[in-house]
């Protein structure tokens with residue numbers, strides 16, 4: 001779907017529904033359910049459209065917190081960068097914006113992994129190597145997706161963004177909580 005079609009899609013559909021509802025009210029009368037049904041769909045359309053738009057974006061939730069402020073800040077920043085990338089996809093902002101959003105997300109992901117691994121090392125986390133391997137695998141998978149994007153262009157971008165979004169959200173909300181629980185216990189923060 002082109003950018004113009006995307007932008008026009010909802011107003012065009014609402015305009016059509018409005019005309020159809022008015023015409024059917026005149027043709028079938030207020031006692032007939034069809035015009036009422038069309039009116040209902042007409043009012044529901046903008047909410048559905050907004051919901052479809054938002055489902056690609058990630059919202060930070062308190063339950064994502066690992067209890068260590070600097071790591072939470074990194075994770076928030078990563079989710080913001082994912083949303084930045086989703087904006088590039090959803091609004092088809094062009095190749096330059098796509099590349100920048102993707103590069104920034106990959107760069108920050110690597111930076112965050114280094115910080116996290118250094119923290120685990122500092123506190124003697126026993127599963128550091130396992131965690132480190134997960135990070136390395138993710139970077140390798142993500143690089144393969146990015147390579148795919150570089151050869152196929154825009155049509156491959158949604159796959160990259162979905163992979164990064166799902167991996168990061170699951171990792172932040174699962175595996176990362178294992179090292180943070182260890183560190184918090186060790187430092188008597190809990």
Ligand SMILES: [Fe+2]
Pocket residue numbers: 075112116172176
């Ligand atoms: Fe993390």
Ligand SMILES: [Fe+2]
Pocket residue numbers: 116131135171175176
């Ligand atoms: Fe991690």
